[in-house]
Amino acid sequence: MIAEVRHRKISLFIIMGLLLAGVILMSLAWGQVQVPVAAMFGVLGNQVGLPGFQNMALTPEQTAVIWHIRLPRILVGVLVGAALGVSGAVLQGVFGNSLADPGIIGVSSGAALGAVTAIALGVTANSIYYMPFFALAGSVLAVAITVSLTMRAGKIPVMTLLLAGVAVSMLLGAITSGILTFMNEYRLREFLFWMVGGLDYRRWEHVYLAVGPVLCGILVLCFLARHLNVLVLGEQEARAVGVPVAALRLILLFIAAVTTATAVCVSGTIGFVGLIVPHMMRMLLGPEHRILLPACALAGALFLVGCDTLGRLIIPPAEIRVGIMTALLGTPYFLFLLRRSHQGGES
Amino acid sequence: MMANEQAFVIAEDLSVRLGHKIILENINFTIQPGEFIGIIGPNGAGKTTLLRSLRGLCPFLTGSVKVNHQPVTSMTDKQLARMMAYMQQDVNISFGFTALEVVLAGRYPYLEWWQNEREEDRQLARKYMEFTGVTALADKSVQRVSGGERQRILLAKVLAQETPLILLDEPTANLDLVYQEEIFRYCQAVCHQGKTALIVAHDIKLAAKFCSRLILVAGKQIMADGKPEEVITVPNLKKSYGLQAAVFTNPVTGHLDIHTYDSSAEIDTSQIVHVLGGGDSSGAVIRMLYEKAYRLSGGVFQHGDSDTIVARAFAVDVLTGPAFCPIDEALGQQNRTKIAAADWTVLGNLCYGEQNLDNLKAAFEARRLIILEDSPIGERDFTGGEAANLYSQLLAKPEVTVMTTPEFAAWLNRLSREKERLVDEEKQDQNAGTESYRTM
Structure with a gap:
């Protein structure tokens, strides 16, 4: 029976990996500019420097579309999706609540405040790095405030943390709105564009910016998965077997927050990935985080790139931004979860 | 001092406060290795807090706890x-962890932070799961098992931790009788191997049966500490639990047993009742009278007779003679003295033979006599008519009342109700008195 379960889990990983590869290729091949599949592979091989691809006849336009427009967009999508999926799973574990998501401790509102500050100051035109850094600083600040409000005598009570997160989010949201009221319309538009997360116009710079923190964050979180398992059994149980509960919570919160913030700053705020992906994976694979976290990374990437591709294909030539797509697909599922948990509570 | 040097756990002058409420005050005790200690006490007495303090999960207001010569406050989590x-x-346990995953959490303190569980950890987990009988549940979600199964899974986890000291907070809650005993029995077994166990128990009888020592916690303090028979006494139970109880050694099991009863009968009637019984006839009568708080004496019963056992359980001043021997003159005399001292006497539904005929004769001395007649005297007379003769003489006396045992029980209830009513009326009268005084 155990062998059977293991077999099922491995095959799920393989299926998700294949699906991700498929979605990536599909996303590369399809779009407003028609690029033949052979040319697409040609561009990839040529850029990577594989032997045998050097002699292919490729137009500069094809190279630009595949290598400089579509591929970075997809890679950012993979990174952001993986980051949101893993952070969501970790935060749900830390809070012991399967409805928690990265937004809940102030990450999103902090990032928004950072972004709007950058736009208000007018520094966004100078370099594309300014806004991400402001957003990152804002979310780290928000998480720091939330946690320091909650810390009492070396303990981080979960309920207080949730409430403090909500309070901090509301405060930062108010400040953001305050700044917005003084902005001119052009800048307002820029902010709105960022608020509804999207992957369009992502360039290699964005990939370089996100790849380090996101991969490190995911790796460390996967490393700490066994500790998270014990933590999820409950604070008392965890302390009884010698888990340094407060320190572990702090570390996990911090890493998850930085990972999420990095994702948010390259893509804007994208909701529901951090909520739905861990939830689905937990239903399919169980709560063992050493399996769950890698699966969430894979599934998050798959979901986000899938949503983005769909958004590009539904009403060409217009695009539906990925933040809208995830919300459109995510909300019904979220409501379904909510309804089911209510029914579970009554029976 | 010697004892202190060997002691495995030492709690000194321990006080614990939760919020603004002091939960424990001036707790002192030492525990030797191998002891199996039951912590008993009423709800909210601080049993759980005591256990948590030992584990270092509650900050102390004052005092210290040392385990194996080391203060718990200075030890690291692991x-x-x-x-x-x-x-x-x-x-x-949320998120649907399986039983095996939960038990493996018990191996956490033995792993470095980067390590995964080793094969030996899995083997240990399986070994203890087999012990508590949950091997079949290994791959099942803990959320989907019954309360008792979950308890046994958690016990396996605690055992997988392989510690010299085991603290269990009401592990027998939700468990079937079999598993309740099983957990106590296992603890007893591991204590014989040199481990030490503390168990918070609701079931005093089970705790008394298995534990080598009991600590009774009540009113923020340790009210009693020692062998079960030293701790479980009528005054201790009354003081800590507010429980009216008789404590005795159960003759069937040989273990300490407790009979509890309605505490509304606390009103001391200060009436003395003597019971003439023996031969299995009067146990129920003695119990009824005891629960109505009459002062009791009894005689002359035989050694080993169930009436004697009941009388002893309720600490009744009882006269006993050897079985199958006629009541001798000295005992007969003592019996008559007790009858004379009693306000009234109850003659049970006895069978009469040569040995106990003197009880019937002694009944003539009673100031007031209640004869319990559940079966006709003819069926109970094995003296060739002598007893029946005496019995009819007794019946002719004016101070004698005859009733069946159920009638007697009803009559006792009526009496105690009347008494309560009288007490209430008296109180009301007093209240009315003070009120009229106020209006004046």
Whole structure:
């Protein structure tokens, strides 16, 4: 029976990996500019420097579309999706609540405040790095405030943390709105564009910016998965077997927050990935985080790139931004979860 | 001092405050290795807090706890977890972890932070799961098992921690009788191997049966500490639990037993009742009278007779003679003295033979006599008519009332109700008196 379960889990990983590869290729091949599949592979091989691809006849336009427009967009999508999926799973574990998501401790509102500050100051035109850094600083600040409000005598009570997160989010949201009221319309538009997360116009710079923190964050979180398992059994149980509960919570919160913030700053705020992906994976694979976290990374990437591709294909030539797509697909599922948990509570 | 040097656990002058409420005050005790200690006491007495303090999970207001010569406050989380395993009450495990995953959590203190569970950890987990009988549940979600099964899974986890000290907070809650005993029996077994166990128990009888020592916690303090028979006494039960109880050694099991009864009968009637019984006839009568708080004496019963056992259980001043021997003159005399001292006497539904005929004769001395007649005297007379003769003479006396045992019980209830009513009326009269005084 155990062998059977293991077999099922491995095959799920393989299926998700294949699906991700498929979605990536599909996303590369399809779009407003028609690029033949052979040319697409040609561009990839040529850029990577594989032997045998050097002699292919490729137009500069094809190279630009595949290598400089579509591929970075997809890679950012993979990174952001993986980051949101893993952070969501970790935060749900830390809070012991399967409805928690990265937004809940102030990450999103902090990032928004950072972004709007950058736009208000007018520094966004100078370099594309300014806004991400402001957003990152804002979310780290928000998480720091939330946690320091909650810390009492070396303990981080979960309920207080949730409430403090909500309070901090509301405060930062108010400040953001305050700044917005003084902005001119052009800048307002820029902010709105960022608020509804999207992957369009992502360039290699964005990939370089996100790849380090996101991969490190995911790796460390996967490393700490066994500790998270014990933590999820409950604070008392965890302390009884010698888990340094407060320190572990702090570390996990911090890493998850930085990972999420990095994702948010390259893509804007994208909701529901951090909520739905861990939830689905937990239903399919169980709560063992050493399996769950890698699966969430894979599934998050798959979901986000899938949503983005769909958004590009539904009403060409217009695009539906990925933040809208995830919300459109995510909300019904979220409501379904909510309804089911209510029914579970009554029976 | 010698004892202190060997002691495995030392709690000194321990006080614990939760919020603004002091839960424990001036707690002192030492525990030797191998002891199996039951912590008993009423709800909210601080049993759980005591256990948590030992584990270093509650900050102390004053005092210290040392385990194996080391203060718990100076140990690291993992040191503590390798020294003591703690099973709390009402564990709620969400997210659907399987039983095996939960038990493996018990191996956490033995792993470095980068390590995964080793094969030996899995083997240990399986070994203890087999012990508590949950091997079949290994791959099942803990949320989907019954309360008792979950308790046994958690016990396996605690055992997998392989600590010299085991702290269990009401592990027998939700368990079937079999598993309740099983857990106590296992603890007893591991204590014989040199481990030390503390168990918070609701079931005093089970605790008394298995534990080598009991600590009774009540009113923020340790009210009693010692062998079960030293701790479980009528005054201790009354003081800590507010429980009216008789404590005795159960002749069937040979274990300490407790009979509890309605505490509304606390009103001391200060009436003395003598019971003439023996031969299995009067146990129920003695119990009824005892629960109505009459002062009792009894005689002359035979050694080993169930009436004698009941009388002893309720600490009744009882006269006994050897079985199958006629009541001798000295005992007969003592019996008559007690009858004379009693306000009234109850003659049970006895069978009469040569040995106990003197009880019937002694009944003539009673100031007021109640004869319980559940079956006709003819069926109970094995003296060739002598007893029946005496019996009819008794019946002719004016101070004699005859009733069946159920009638007697009803009559006792009526009496006690009347008495309560009288007491109430008296109180009301007093209240009315003070009120009229006020209006004046």
